[in-house]
Amino acid sequence: QSVLIQPPSASGTPGQRVTISCSGSSSNIGSNSVNWYQQLPRTAPKLLMYKNSQRPSGVPDRFSGSKSGTSASLAISGLQSEDEADYYCASWDGSLNGWVFGGGTKLTVL
Amino acid sequence: QVQLQQSGPGLVKPSQTLSLTCAISGDSVSSNTAAWNWIRQSPSRGLEWLGRTYYRSKWYNDYAPSVKSRITIKPDTSKNQFSLQLNSVTPEDTAVYYCTTQQVDVWGKGTTVTVSS
Numbered sequence: 001q002s003v004l005i006q007p008p009s010a011s012g013t014p015g016q017r018v019t020i021s022c023s024g025s026s027s028n029i030g031s032n033s034v035n036w037y038q039q040l041p042r043t044a045p046k047l048l049m050y051k052n053s054q055r056p057s058g059v060p061d062r063f064s065g066s067k068s069g070t071s072a073s074l075a076i077s078g079l080q081s082e083d084e085a086d087y088y089c090a091s092w093d094g095s096l097n098g099w100v101f102g103g104g105t106k107l108t109v110l
Numbered sequence: 111q112v113q114l115q116q117s118g119p120g121l122v123k124p125s126q127t128l129s130l131t132c133a134i135s136g137d138s139v140s141s142n143t144a145a146w147n148w149i150r151q152s153p154s155r156g157l158e159w160l161g162r163t164y165y166r167s168k169w170y171n172d173y174a175p176s177v178k179s180r181i182t183i184k185p186d187t188s189k190n191q192f193s194l195q196l197n198s199v200t201p202e203d204t205a206v207y208y209c210t211t212q213q214v215d216v217w218g219k220g221t222t223v224t225v226s227s
Binding site (some may be wrong): 002043044045046047056060088090097101103104 | 130147149157159161162171173174175208211213215217218219220
């Protein structure tokens with residue numbers, strides 16, 4: 001059971017906007033920023049978003065992030081077939097004194 | 111640009127010690143503003159942070175409660191790298207192991223470790 005809670009799956013058609021949620025608690029998301037990762041099969045997770053809504057260089061602006069209270073969201077607009085992947089959220093947990101992760105959301109582009 | 115290069119065996123026998131190394135380029139393992147993590151991923155446990163090492167005038171470690179009694183993460187300043195040792199492994203420790211930077215923004219390529227006789 002992962003500390004951060006994500007829906008196991010999400011889907012959309014090309015061009016649509018999809019949102020993936022990540023729910024935590026006061027010791028993690030409530031008091032620290034959130035990272036988002038995209039993971040393609042048999043590869044390491046790739047940083048997609050940091051500090052809730054900051055995109056690393058090279059990440060398209062179709063990806064956006066937000067945080068409110070103890071929850072965070074990743075939105076993907078103009079969905080493309082290459083966005084089909086697993087997406088994970090992560091945050092530092094001050095009670096654990098370590099990083100915690102969501103269980104991952106498998107995004108399917110129909 | 112920080113890069114992490116992992117090395118270590120992909121097969122470990124039950125009850126033995128899993129040992130992996132992560133070589134750092136583009137930063138120093140002894141940096142006063144950095145920390146270095148080990149994370150693993152398996153179908154049953156998902157992504158799991160295992161622990162970290164960092165230097166703030168002296169060396170510190172933090173470990174996940176789930177592995178605290180079996181884990182050691184050590185820096186090697188002479189080679190600018192850090193290592194993971196996990197003792198008394200069982201098949202439940204079978205996973206892909208990653209080393210990462212402090213903010214979990216840069217990842218090594220991952221090492222698939224299978225615990226089997």
